[in-house]
Amino acid sequence: MHPFDYQRAEDGKSAIAAVSQDADARYLAGGTTLIDLMKLDVETPTRVVDITRLPLTRVAELPGGGVRVGALVKNSDMAAHPLIAKRYPVISEAILAGASPQLRNMATTGGNLLQRTRCYYFRDTAMPCNKRVPGSGCSAIEGFNRIHAVLGTSKNCIATHPSDMCVALAAMDAVVQVQGPNGPRAIKFTDFHLLPGDHPERETVLQPGELITAVDIPSLPWATNSRYLKVRDRASFAFALASAAVALDLDNGIIKDARVALGGVGTKPWRSYEAEKALVGKPAGRETYRAAAEAALADATPYEHNGFKIELAKRTLVRALGTVG
Numbered sequence: 001m002h003p004f005d006y007q008r009a010e011d012g013k014s015a016i017a018a019v020s021q022d023a024d025a026r027y028l029a030g031g032t033t034l035i036d037l038m039k040l041d042v043e044t045p046t047r048v049v050d051i052t053r054l055p056l057t058r059v060a061e062l063p064g065g066g067v068r069v070g071a072l073v074k075n076s077d078m079a080a081h082p083l084i085a086k087r088y089p090v091i092s093e094a095i096l097a098g099a100s101p102q103l104r105n106m107a108t109t110g111g112n113l114l115q116r117t118r119c120y121y122f123r124d125t126a127m128p129c130n131k132r133v134p135g136s137g138c139s140a141i142e143g144f145n146r147i148h149a150v151l152g153t154s155k156n157c158i159a160t161h162p163s164d165m166c167v168a169l170a171a172m173d174a175v176v177q178v179q180g181p182n183g184p185r186a187i188k189f190t191d192f193h194l195l196p197g198d199h200p201e202r203e204t205v206l207q208p209g210e211l212i213t214a215v216d217i218p219s220l221p222w223a224t225n226s227r228y229l230k231v232r233d234r235a236s237f238a239f240a241l242a243s244a245a246v247a248l249d250l251d252n253g254i255i256k257d258a259r260v261a262l263g264g265v266g267t268k269p270w271r272s273y274e275a276e277k278a279l280v281g282k283p284a285g286r287e288t289y290r291a292a293a294e295a296a297l298a299d300a301t302p303y304e305h306n307g308f309k310i311e312l313a314k315r316t317l318v319r320a321l322g323t324v325g
Contacts, residue, residue, distance in 0.1 A: 001038050008050040012179055012211060018049045020181045020209025027051050027211060029072055029108040032099075033115050041125050042132060056110075056213055059083055065219030068177075071110030071212045075165065076101070078109060088217060090226035090245050094168035097230040100237045110212035113166060113176065113192065114204065117159035118239055119148065130156045131200040138200075141303065147239070150300040150309050152267035157200035158303060159267060161193065162239050167263035168228055170271045171245040174217050180210035189215075193268035222249040222257070229320035230263070231312060240264030242313040244320040248284065255279045255288070255325065262296060265313045272296040275317065284325035286318065293317040 009015035019025040025047040026034060037043035056070035059081045067083045078084055079095035099107065121127040121139035128137035140148050140158050149160040166189075174189040187205060194202055206212075226247035232238040243263035249256040258279040262270040275296035282288040293314035300310045 002041065002044045004038075004045050005047045006050065007047060008053065010053060012051075012054055012213070015049050015051050015054065016179060016181060016209050016211055018047065019211070022047050023208060025049060029111045030074070030106040031111075032103050032107045033111065037116065037123070040123055042123055051211070062216060062219075065221075067217045069109050069215045069217065071108060071214055073109045075099075075104040075107045075109070075112065078165075079104070084217075086224070088168070088172055088220075088223050088226065090171060090223065090228045090247060091165065091168040091217070093228035094164040094230075094243075094245060097228060097240075097243070098164035109165075109215055112163055113169075113212060113215070115161075115163045115166075116203070118162045119159040120144075122159060131159060131196070131203075134199070134201045144305055145303045146305040147241070148303060148306050149267045150265050150302055150306060150313075151262070151270050151297070152195045153301055154196045154198070154200070154267075156198060157196035157267065159196070159200070160239075160264060161266060161268050163269060164228070164230060164240065164243060164263060166193070166269040167243055167261045168245040169215065169217070170269040171226075171247065171259040171261035172217050172220065172223060173259075174215050176212060177214040177216060178206065178210045179213050180207055182207075184213075186216075189269075190271050196267050220247070220259075223247050223259075225250070225324050226259070227320050227323045229316055229323070231316050232264075242309055242316040244313075244317045246317070246320045246324055248279070248321065248325045250284055250325060253284055255282055255284055258292075260292065260296065260317065260321075262313055262317065265297075265300070265309050274298065279321075286322065289318040289321040289325070290314070292321065 026045040056072040230243040247259040260275040275292040278292040278295040
């Protein structure tokens, strides 16, 4: 681990000032990703700004029935909170499907949004990686790419986004609240993460110094009929090979509205508007669900070792939809 300066922020203004003045500074919340990457010399911040004392730990109801989750709310607390568990079961299920109880007790809402890929080449500084060192190449494209993405890839990066919670938040039309040197702004969740394109080192739309303060989940009464399904190599403490966050609004067996997002297969949490379009107005049933799955994966690009993910993701989505419809 490289030497670094440590600073504990007493308020948001001082935290933002400290990070915005130093391009190599990082915020520290739960530390479940940052500290790991610092140990591997993948992250080498010159300054670490501890934000754990900031008042960002509340889960509160918003006017209109939505819910605001503070950026420092622990994953375990978010999953168990009645406002989340009752209104958005898909989010609780996604959180509880991730990591381990010990990690969920430390990891934060804001940190989960900034979770970095588990690509082995990204985490191995001896290997070329465009995400870690722009222009060095992507070892995964010609390497062992079983866990890698089939949606949203580019010639520069095929790393999969690892989060479970983010998949559910993408399905629920969440909004990310941030505060920065130029004031506050709200970012649609589906716009928050970037596709790799020509710049895989840029993973989010955050500007230098911007701090995530909360995630807003809008009111969606039929989100009570939602589910998160995760397929992985072992029953716990494993990242998704494929996952699906789904919700259906049904009226006498006809799908009035739908939300679909996929995990484990995309370079970002993958909202599938194509699947939703294929569902709306159709009768709930396996034939409809399979058509939606085909639409969701129509643009998938397989690589040498991960082609199985395409059919796996389709079956995962069909099965998930079957649990809510």
